[in-house]
Amino acid sequence: MPEPRVEFDGVWKRFRRGVRHDSLRDLLPALVRSRFDRRRQSADELGPDEFWALRDVSFRVEPGRAFGIIGPNGAGKSTILKLLTGILRPNRGRALVRGRVRALIELAAGFHPDLSGRENVYLQGAIIGMKRAEIAHSFDRIVEFAELSEFIDTQVKRYSSGMKARLGFAIASHLDPEVLIIDEVLAVGDRAFQHKAFQRLEEIAKRDIPVVIASHQLDRVAALCAHAILIEHGRVARAGTAAECIAQYVSEGLEAQAPGGGALRLERLEVEPDLPVAPGGGVRVRIEAVAAGPLPEAHTLVVRVRRVASAEPLFSIRSRRAAVKLPDAGRFELRLALAAHLAGGTYLVEACVSDTERQRDVSPALHGTFRVRDEHDFRGLVDLEPRFEPPTRLGGDA
Amino acid sequence: MIAAMEASAPDAERSIAGELAELAREVWGARELLAQLTLRDVRIRYTQAVMGFAWALLTPLLVLGAGSLVRYGMAYMTGTRLESATLLGLSVKALPWSFFVGSIGFAMASLTANLELVTKVAFPRLVLPLSATLTQAFDTAIGAVALGAGIALFAWPGASILWAPLLVALSFLLTCAAAVFLACANLFFRDVKHIVQVLLTFGIFFTPVFFEPQMLGARAARLLMLNPLSPLLEGLRLCLVQGHDLARPLWIPDARGNPFEVWTPWYLVYATTLSCGAFLASCLWFRRLEHLFAEYV
Numbered sequence A: 001m002p003e004p005r006v007e008f009d010g011v012w013k014r015f016r017r018g019v020r021h022d023s024l025r026d027l028l029p030a031l032v033r034s035r036f037d038r039r040r041q042s043a044d045e046l047g048p049d050e051f052w053a054l055r056d057v058s059f060r061v062e063p064g065r066a067f068g069i070i071g072p073n074g075a076g077k078s079t080i081l082k083l084l085t086g087i088l089r090p091n092r093g094r095a096l097v098r099g100r101v102r103a104l105i106e107l108a109a110g111f112h113p114d115l116s117g118r119e120n121v122y123l124q125g126a127i128i129g130m131k132r133a134e135i136a137h138s139f140d141r142i143v144e145f146a147e148l149s150e151f152i153d154t155q156v157k158r159y160s161s162g163m164k165a166r167l168g169f170a171i172a173s174h175l176d177p178e179v180l181i182i183d184e185v186l187a188v189g190d191r192a193f194q195h196k197a198f199q200r201l202e203e204i205a206k207r208d209i210p211v212v213i214a215s216h217q218l219d220r221v222a223a224l225c226a227h228a229i230l231i232e233h234g235r236v237a238r239a240g241t242a243a244e245c246i247a248q249y250v251s252e253g254l255e256a257q258a259p260g261g262g263a264l265r266l267e268r269l270e271v272e273p274d275l276p277v278a279p280g281g282g283v284r285v286r287i288e289a290v291a292a293g294p295l296p297e298a299h300t301l302v303v304r305v306r307r308v309a310s311a312e313p314l315f316s317i318r319s320r321r322a323a324v325k326l327p328d329a330g331r332f333e334l335r336l337a338l339a340a341h342l343a344g345g346t347y348l349v350e351a352c353v354s355d356t357e358r359q360r361d362v363s364p365a366l367h368g369t370f371r372v373r374d375e376h377d378f379r380g381l382v383d384l385e386p387r388f389e390p391p392t393r394l395g396g397d398a
Numbered sequence B: 001m002i003a004a005m006e007a008s009a010p011d012a013e014r015s016i017a018g019e020l021a022e023l024a025r026e027v028w029g030a031r032e033l034l035a036q037l038t039l040r041d042v043r044i045r046y047t048q049a050v051m052g053f054a055w056a057l058l059t060p061l062l063v064l065g066a067g068s069l070v071r072y073g074m075a076y077m078t079g080t081r082l083e084s085a086t087l088l089g090l091s092v093k094a095l096p097w098s099f100f101v102g103s104i105g106f107a108m109a110s111l112t113a114n115l116e117l118v119t120k121v122a123f124p125r126l127v128l129p130l131s132a133t134l135t136q137a138f139d140t141a142i143g144a145v146a147l148g149a150g151i152a153l154f155a156w157p158g159a160s161i162l163w164a165p166l167l168v169a170l171s172f173l174l175t176c177a178a179a180v181f182l183a184c185a186n187l188f189f190r191d192v193k194h195i196v197q198v199l200l201t202f203g204i205f206f207t208p209v210f211f212e213p214q215m216l217g218a219r220a221a222r223l224l225m226l227n228p229l230s231p232l233l234e235g236l237r238l239c240l241v242q243g244h245d246l247a248r249p250l251w252i253p254d255a256r257g258n259p260f261e262v263w264t265p266w267y268l269v270y271a272t273t274l275s276c277g278a279f280l281a282s283c284l285w286f287r288r289l290e291h292l293f294a295e296y297v
Helices: A024-036 A077-085 A117-127 A132-146 A161-173 A191-206 A218-224 A242-254 B016-029 B031-047 B054-078 B084-108 B115-120 B127-154 B159-188 B192-203 B218-224 B229-240 B265-296
Strands: A006-016 A050-060 A066-070 A092-097 A101-104 A179-183 A211-214 A225-232 A235-241 A264-272 A282-292 A299-307 A313-318 A329-339 A345-355 A366-372 B250-253 B259-263
Touching (some): A077 A092, A117 A132, A117 A161, A191 A211, A218 A345, A225 A242, A264 A345, A282 A299, A299 A329, B054 B127, B084 B159, B115 B265, B127 B159, B159 B229, B218 B259
Parallel strands (some): A066 A211, A066 A225
Antiparallel strands (some): A225 A235, A345 A366
């Protein structure tokens, strides 16, 4: 078996809070000592004002499909990427990348406002490690991809932020990487460019190149990544398929401190199929639950569907309203078939017990996800199955 | 570019030679980046500058002007005339001094001025202070062309001119050493910049730019030659203006008529060892701390 190209194994990273106000006189010797005194065993200790930005984070990246890192702001996503690119070093563990790493972390970091777009392409290319000949070779394609042919000799300070982002993405994505690391760059430019950028990344990921993506655009992560981790407070809160991680992440944002127990305990929720369905295609939801007595009159089992990107609820169905009689005792299984008349994207399925009188959930929610293929002949949230008939000519004067 | 990055343990076992080889490989691998960054800074310096290439000559000319004033004063007091060799000697020393001062000022800010790059992009950071020094070297080269033309036309020193390339190379290494060290130090402690500015302002009095060490007498001259810049500047003056072969010692009488040694080849050995040593040491130091940059800014 070949060695994995990305290894991230039991990584701990310590950061310091706030600004250092130490004097030169005290700190220079201390700094030198800490670097050169190898007997010092302080890899596990936290000094005052220090905290663990990452605690024992491990993951493996299989080539062929991208690997996603999701989680709230400040959870440690960017720190992981910086450790992978070598900008930071772990205090414990191994962060190792074999091969030419190309990182798309800050797309326009190397741009200089006083230079022209053309000069900046060469400069930025050199910064991310391309040879001059390589840049010259891809130059026309970069400019064309960025849609900046007219403005390539204009100073970059006259570019709009969208133009800069487009140029940055075009340069970075026309490298020839062996490992690609991407931080929240799926949000560049307008809708059309985002779509193009996304396709470009998909293309790269398909070439058996390990791709690591940190992003808040859960829709994109769901579509690009097979596996993912959810990072919270520097720890791995969930590792598994991208869908599982996304479901947990989105559901945590929704959790309304519902009490456990009650007459009905939901144990398991499965959504099929794993692969994206066509708009209007069938989605099967399977719920496993244990009943410990008759459900109170006001309580009902609810299944909701939300958009992953915004967690906005789109649809919900109550077992009582649908006149489903749930068993009063014992373990049972409930199946629900849905037709996904929805726009392309990733959706969250949520099941819980809800109190219809007090308008609140009374059990923890279970979650699953499904995806709908992006078939671009309509826009909006739902698929109303548009079908035009051929126009018929009407009589009378024009 | 980055082959493998390991946590902490391996560099304990690696030898210094191995580390240096790796460092050299990294910098060699980033040579195009070094060229691009230098080109960027040269372009920026000259595109929107009213004075254009006259900029390059401004500092050396100011140093030369100040030096001429000092030497004119000395000549007036002793009742002698200001000789053209003195002025030529001043210009030969003013140029590397301005290069040294300019490079340090520019390189010291190179990491902090490129924070976006330092915190977000992986590349050998050593190219930042090095390209700052190279940019300054470009300016100095313009002055050097003018000075070289002057020497070739009016005061050809003979074969001793062959020593000049070595001294120029050593001055470059020494300047790089200071630039790399200070860029790194300034990232960790922002007050370094202010301390260094003060040191550089008064440093010209402890470096033989306006005067020659022998003016101070035997003991003080030897002390002054401990300043690593002194043998380089004096060496340049001796080989370019005096036509002195640096492989041989130079004896001249002091004020009381006793001869003393103003130049010995050992000065050259001293300067070479120090420049190369300082260059390697500061690059190594820089590289070992490099991974902390993104955390400390």
